[in-house]
Amino acid sequence: MDIKPVLNVKKMSEMTYKVPLMADLAAEGKTPEVLFWVGCAGSFDDRYKKVTIAMVKILNKVGIDFAVLGTEESCTGDPAKRAGREDLFQMQAIGNIELLNAYNIKKIVTACPHCFNILKNEYKELGGDYDVIHHSTFLQQLIDAGKVKMTEGGEFKGKKITYHDSCYLGRANDIYEAPRKVLEQLDADLVEMKRCRTKGLCCGAGGAQMFKDAEKGKKEINVERIEDALETGANVVAAACPFCMTMMTDGVKSKEREHDVKVFDLAEIVADAEGLS
Amino acid sequence: MKFLPQVAFLIALGVTAYLIYRRVSRISANIKLGRSLDRTDNPSARWKTMLRIAFGQQKMFDKPLVGILHFLVYAGFVLINIEVLEIIIDGITGTHRIFAGLLGGFYTILISFFEFLAVGVLLACVIFLIRRHLLKVPRFSNPEMKGWPALDATVILVVEITLMAAILLMNAADTVLQAKGAAHYPQTGAFLFSQMFTPMLEGLSMNALVVIERVGWWFHILGIFAFAVYVTYSKHLHIALAFPNTYFSNLQPKGYMDNMESVTNEVQLALGLKEDDGNMPEIDRFGAKDINDLTWKNLMDAYSCTECGRCTSNCPANITGKKLSPRKVMMDTRDRMEEIGEYIAKGGELDKALTEGHGLYSDERISKEELMACTTCNACTDACPINIDPLSIILQMRRYIALEEADTPQSWNSMFTNIENNMAPWQFSPTDRFNWAENLND
Numbered sequence A: 001m002d003i004k005p006v007l008n009v010k011k012m013s014e015m016t017y018k019v020p021l022m023a024d025l026a027a028e029g030k031t032p033e034v035l036f037w038v039g040c041a042g043s044f045d046d047r048y049k050k051v052t053i054a055m056v057k058i059l060n061k062v063g064i065d066f067a068v069l070g071t072e073e074s075c076t077g078d079p080a081k082r083a084g085r086e087d088l089f090q091m092q093a094i095g096n097i098e099l100l101n102a103y104n105i106k107k108i109v110t111a112c113p114h115c116f117n118i119l120k121n122e123y124k125e126l127g128g129d130y131d132v133i134h135h136s137t138f139l140q141q142l143i144d145a146g147k148v149k150m151t152e153g154g155e156f157k158g159k160k161i162t163y164h165d166s167c168y169l170g171r172a173n174d175i176y177e178a179p180r181k182v183l184e185q186l187d188a189d190l191v192e193m194k195r196c197r198t199k200g201l202c203c204g205a206g207g208a209q210m211f212k213d214a215e216k217g218k219k220e221i222n223v224e225r226i227e228d229a230l231e232t233g234a235n236v237v238a239a240a241c242p243f244c245m246t247m248m249t250d251g252v253k254s255k256e257r258e259h260d261v262k263v264f265d266l267a268e269i270v271a272d273a274e275g276l277s
Numbered sequence B: 001m002k003f004l005p006q007v008a009f010l011i012a013l014g015v016t017a018y019l020i021y022r023r024v025s026r027i028s029a030n031i032k033l034g035r036s037l038d039r040t041d042n043p044s045a046r047w048k049t050m051l052r053i054a055f056g057q058q059k060m061f062d063k064p065l066v067g068i069l070h071f072l073v074y075a076g077f078v079l080i081n082i083e084v085l086e087i088i089i090d091g092i093t094g095t096h097r098i099f100a101g102l103l104g105g106f107y108t109i110l111i112s113f114f115e116f117l118a119v120g121v122l123l124a125c126v127i128f129l130i131r132r133h134l135l136k137v138p139r140f141s142n143p144e145m146k147g148w149p150a151l152d153a154t155v156i157l158v159v160e161i162t163l164m165a166a167i168l169l170m171n172a173a174d175t176v177l178q179a180k181g182a183a184h185y186p187q188t189g190a191f192l193f194s195q196m197f198t199p200m201l202e203g204l205s206m207n208a209l210v211v212i213e214r215v216g217w218w219f220h221i222l223g224i225f226a227f228a229v230y231v232t233y234s235k236h237l238h239i240a241l242a243f244p245n246t247y248f249s250n251l252q253p254k255g256y257m258d259n260m261e262s263v264t265n266e267v268q269l270a271l272g273l274k275e276d277d278g279n280m281p282e283i284d285r286f287g288a289k290d291i292n293d294l295t296w297k298n299l300m301d302a303y304s305c306t307e308c309g310r311c312t313s314n315c316p317a318n319i320t321g322k323k324l325s326p327r328k329v330m331m332d333t334r335d336r337m338e339e340i341g342e343y344i345a346k347g348g349e350l351d352k353a354l355t356e357g358h359g360l361y362s363d364e365r366i367s368k369e370e371l372m373a374c375t376t377c378n379a380c381t382d383a384c385p386i387n388i389d390p391l392s393i394i395l396q397m398r399r400y401i402a403l404e405e406a407d408t409p410q411s412w413n414s415m416f417t418n419i420e421n422n423m424a425p426w427q428f429s430p431t432d433r434f435n436w437a438e439n440l441n442d
C-alpha cells in the first residue's frame, strides 16, 4: 500500500505539528477539549496511519485543544463483540472506561466508525458516557464554522469523486450527509453510486469479517462493491472508515485499476485541500 | 326450516372463532417461549413508528409500484371488512343487507366504493400473481422459497381474487333480483362495477338468480372464514402482526448491540469490582442455541415475516453467493417455533421438545456457515417493511458459538488472542502503538 495520502506537496514549513499526550496533560493538571481516539487501524495499519496524521495536521491547523492516549489506548472490543466474544469486549470496555473516566474525558473524536459506534452506543451502559463524534461530522462542523476553507483545491480539484457509505456510520447511526457535505466543499464533481445512503452496499469487512476469510460464494463483497464505484467513472473513491479503506483499495487492485483510481479518506482529502503536508 | 341458514351460519361462525382462538393461543404461547425484553418504553415514539411503517406502509413505497399495488390490497381489505360486518349481522339475524335500510341512498354509494376497492384488490392480486409466476422476480426464487412458501403465496393471491369476484357476482345478482321485485331484496339501485355483469344475468329465472346470489353470499363469507383461519398458518399473518411488530420495533440506533448483563456480572466478579453476594442471577446459557434463548420480539418477528425477501436481496453476503439469507433465518425460526409448539401441545415438556427434531442451530436449520457470513451491515433490518431484525438473531447465535461452544474460526481466535495480549486485533506490540507520530513532521 504505497499510495501517497497527501498529494499536495507544498509544505507549510512554518508549522510544526504536535501530538499532545493525555498523560502529559494530566500531569500538568489539564484536560483537553477533545480526545482524538486513534483506534487500532489508525495506530498500526500503514495505510490508515496516514489518515491519523492527516487528522492531527487538521487539528493543529485549526488550533483545537486535543490530546491522544498514545500507548494507553486499547482496542474498543468491537471485533470481539461482533464475533460473539462479549466477555472479551466487556473486559476491554471496562479498562478503557476506567482510563477515560480517570482523565475526565467528555468529548471524543475518532476516524473509525466502528470505534465511534461502540464508544457512543455501547460504552454508556457500562459507565462510559461521552460525547462521541465521528471525524466526518467533526470536519463538517469545522467547515460550517469557517475554520476549514479548503481553498487550496489540491489534487482533487475538478476530479470525479464518489463516496462509499460505511455501514457503521450510515445505517448504524444515520450519518449520511456529513461526509457528503465535506466533499461538496471541494471544487470537485461528487457522483453517487447506484447503491448509496440507506441502500449502500457493505464493503464486506464489518462484523469482524476483516479478521477472517469469507465463506464460500460466487464473489468477494469488496469486488461487488468496487464495481459500483467504477461504474460511476470516478477516479477517487472517498471512504470514512479504515476497513472500508482496505476493502476498497483491495477491490481497486483486483480490477487492476490502481493507476487511475485511488481511495482516500475524508481527512486526507481535507488536509490536502487545506494545503497541509 | 326457516332458521336453517341462520343455524348453519352460526355454526360456521362458531367453528371459525374457535379455530382462530386456538391458533392465536398457540401463537402467543410460542412467542412467550422467548426471553423477556422490555419494549414498552417511549410509547409516543412507538405509536409514531407503527403509524408510519404499518399504517402508512412507508417502506413499501421504496418500490413504488409494489407499494401502490399493496396499498390497494391493504386499504381494500381493511375497508371491505365493514361489509363483512353487515354480512355477519345478516347471517345471524336472517336479515338481508341490514345497512341498506339504515343508510338509505348513502348505502349505494358505500357499496359502490367497496366494489371499487374490490376491483382494485382483484387487479392488484392478478398483477402480483403475474409478477410471481411470469416475471421471475429473483427474490422469490431463493432456495428457501421452494415448496410450501411458494404455494402459500399463490394460494393467498388466488383466494383473494376469488373472494373479490364473489362479491361482485353476488351484488350483480342482487340488483337484478331487486329490479325483478323479488321479496326480501331491499331496493338499493345498481352498484358501480357489478352493474356491468347484470346484463348477463337478466335472462335468468328468479330461482336461478336467488341461487347465484346466495351462492355468492355463502361463498364469500365462508371463504372469508376459511381464509381467516388459513392466514394464521401462513406468511399472511403479517396482516395482523405487522401492527404490533412495528409498535415494538427497536428504537435504538441500528448500530447498537445489547450488552449482556450476565457477562457484565461475570466480568465485574473477575476484575474484583463486585463481590458475589449470592444473589447473582442464574445463567442458563450464553447466546442463543434454540428459540427459547431468543427474545419474544425475535419470535414475534418470525411470525410477522411476509417472506418478501427484501432483506435477502439487499444482503451483501447473499448477493455474493454465500449461503446466508436473512429471510431464511426468519423462516427457520418460525418453523422451529411451530415444531416445538406442536410438541408441547401434545403434552411434551419444553426441555424434551428442544431435543426433538432439528434445533435452530443445526446444519438443517441455521448453520454455522450462514451465521459466520454476516457482516452486521444492517441492510436487512433497514430493508424490512415491517421492521423485522434478522441481525439480532444472528448475533445472539454467534454468541452461543463463541461463548458456549468456543467454535469460532481459527483466524478469529487469533484475533481474540491479539486483543487479549496486544490490546489490538492484530499482532503488534502495544508499546508500538504511538509510533505513527514519529513521522508527523517528516
Ligand code: HEM
Pocket: B053, B054, B055, B057, B058, B060, B066, B070, B073, B074, B077, B078, B128, B132, B153, B156, B157, B160, B238, B239, B240, B242, B243, B306, B307, B308, B385, B386
Ligand atoms: C391489513 C391488511 C393487509 C393485507 C390484506 C395484505 C395483503 C398482502 C398480500 C395479498 C400480499 C402478497 C403480495 C404478493 O404475493 O406479491 C402481501 C404482501 C406483503 N405485505 Fe401485506 N397486507 C396487509 C397489511 C400489511 C401491512 C400492515 C404491512 C406492513 C408494512 C404489509 C407488508 C407486506 C409486505 C412487505 C409484503 C411482501 C410484498 C412483496 O412480496 O413484495 N402488509 N400483503
Ligand code: SF4
Pocket: B311, B314, B315, B316, B317, B318, B324, B325, B326, B373, B374, B375, B376, B377, B378, B379, B380, B381, B390, B391, B394
Ligand atoms: S446484517 Fe448480516 S444478514 Fe443482514 S444484510 Fe447485512 S450481512 Fe446480511
Ligand code: SF4
Pocket: B304, B305, B306, B307, B308, B309, B310, B311, B312, B326, B327, B330, B383, B384, B385, B386, B387, B388, B390
Ligand atoms: S424479514 Fe422483512 S424483508 Fe425479510 S422477508 Fe421477512 S418481511 Fe421481507
